[in-house]
Amino acid sequence: MNNIMTKIISFANQKGGVGKTTTAVNLSAALAEAGQSVLAIDFDPQGNLSSGLGIDKLNTAKTIYEVIIGDENINDAILNTEVENLDIIPSNVDLSGAEIELLELEDRERTLRRKISELYKEYDYIIIDCPPSLSLLTINAFMASDSVVIPIQCEYYALEGLNQMLRTVNLIRERLNPTLEIEGIVFTMYDARNNLSGQVIEGVKSVISNENIFETIIPRNVKLAEAPSFGMPITEYDTTSTGAQAYRMLASEVLSKSGR
Template sequence: MARIIAIANQKGGVGKTTTAVNLSACLAAAHQPTLLVDCDSQANSTAAIGFAKDPSRHTLYHSLISNEPFDRIVQKSQVEGLDVIPADKNLAGAAVELVSAEEREYRLRGALKAMEDKYNFIIMDCPPALDLLTLNALCAAGSVLVPIQCEYLALEGVSELLDTLMRIRRTLNPNLEIEGILLTMYDERTTLSRQVASDLHTFFGQQIFKSIIPRNVRLAEAPSFGKPIILYDPHSKGAEGYTHLAKEVISNGEKRTGTGTRSAHTGT
C-alpha cells in the first residue's frame, strides 16, 4: 500500500514544486516505485520533470471531471521507477466545475485507489491556495509535507497552515498526519536563515526534518531543462539535500510501521 504524501503550503514560492519533483525522483532512485501527481493548474511539476505542453495529452483534469482512470493518464518519466499524472491549465476550471459535484472533496482519493498497490509512494504537488484541488489532495493523503522558506514571517504562515490542517482532520480526513516540516532555500551565510531555522526548531521540535534544502543555483536551473536535480547535477548541494530527504522519509515510514518497504533495495 502506497504512502500518500501531499506537498502543501498556502504560501507561494516556498519550494513546493521543487520538493515534489525532486523528492519523487530521489525516492524512485532509491528503488521506491513512485507516482508524482501534479495537482496545480500551472503544471510546473509536469514541466519540471520533462513533459512539454501537449493539448492532446489527458491529465488530472480528465480524471476529476470525466472519471477517466489513472492508468489511462499515467506517464512514465525519464527517471526509472517514477511515473507522473500530469496537469494542464484546464485544472483551473476543475476547481469551479467540482463545486456542485457529489463527494467533491474525495474525487482524487477515489481515483488513487486503483494505484495504491502499484507504488511505494504517491507524492502530490498542491497549488498555493486552499482551493478544491488542495482539499482533494489533503483528503486523499495520509500525511502532509510542509516546505518553508527560511525568511521573515515563515513561522506565521506555517502556523496558519497547521490550523487549516487541524480543521481538515476534524471534518474531512481524520487520518491526516504531518509528515514533517522542510526548511528550504536555506543560506547558512545569513543571520536571517539561521534565526528562522532556530525559531522553527524551537516551535515545532521533532516535526522539522533533519534534512535541509540549501539555496542552490543548480537546483533553481534544473526545471528550465526539464530535469530533476539528480539528473541535472547529481553532485550539487541541492541533489545532496533531496537525496537525504528521501532517505529520511523512507526511514520515518519504516519506523512508524515497523516494517520495510516493497523493495529490498532502498538505497539507504
C-alpha cells in the same frame, strides 16, 4: 487510510515561492533513485511539477483534470518520465476550471481519493503537488493523503505561512480526514551566510515539536534553480551537487519514517 502499502504524501504551503514544487519534484526523483516506485501527481494548475519532470504540459492529451472531472481512467493518464521508477500524472491550466466543476459533484472533497484508490499497491509512494492556496483542490489532496510535507523558505514571513498551514491541516483532520498526519516541515533555500536563515529555523523549532521537522535542510543552490528549465530533477541534472545530496538525505528520512 485503507491502503496497505502505498504511502500518499501531499506537498503544500498556502504561500507561493517556498520551494514546494521543487521539493515535490526532487524528493520524487530521489525516492525513485532509491529503488521505490513513485507516482507524482501534478495537482497544481500551473503545471510546474509536469514541466519540472520533462513533460510538455501544453501538448498532453490526458491530465489529472480529465481524470477527476471526466470519466477518464486514471491509468490512461499516467506517463513515464525519464527517471527510472518515476511516473507522473500531468496537469495544466485546465485544472483551474475544476474548482468550479467540483462544486457540482456529490462528495466533492473525496473525488481524488476515489480516483487514486485504484492505484493502491501499484506504487510505493504517491506524491501530490498541491496548488499554493487553500482550495477545493488542496482539500481533495489532503483527503487522499496519509500525510503532508510543508516546505518553508528560510525567510521572514515563514512562520506566518506555517501557522496558517498547520491550522488548515488540523481543520481537515478534525472534520474530514482524522488520519492525516504532518510528515514533516522541510526548510528550503537556506543560505548559511545569512543570519536570518538560522533565526527562522530557531523560530519554527520554538513553536513546533522537533519530531515534525526534517533534519535535512535544503540549501540555496544554483544547480537546483537551473534544473527545472531543463525539465530534469536535480538528481539527474547535476547528480553530485549539494542540492542533489540534500534531496537524497531527505528521501532517506522519508523512507526511514515509513519503515522502508
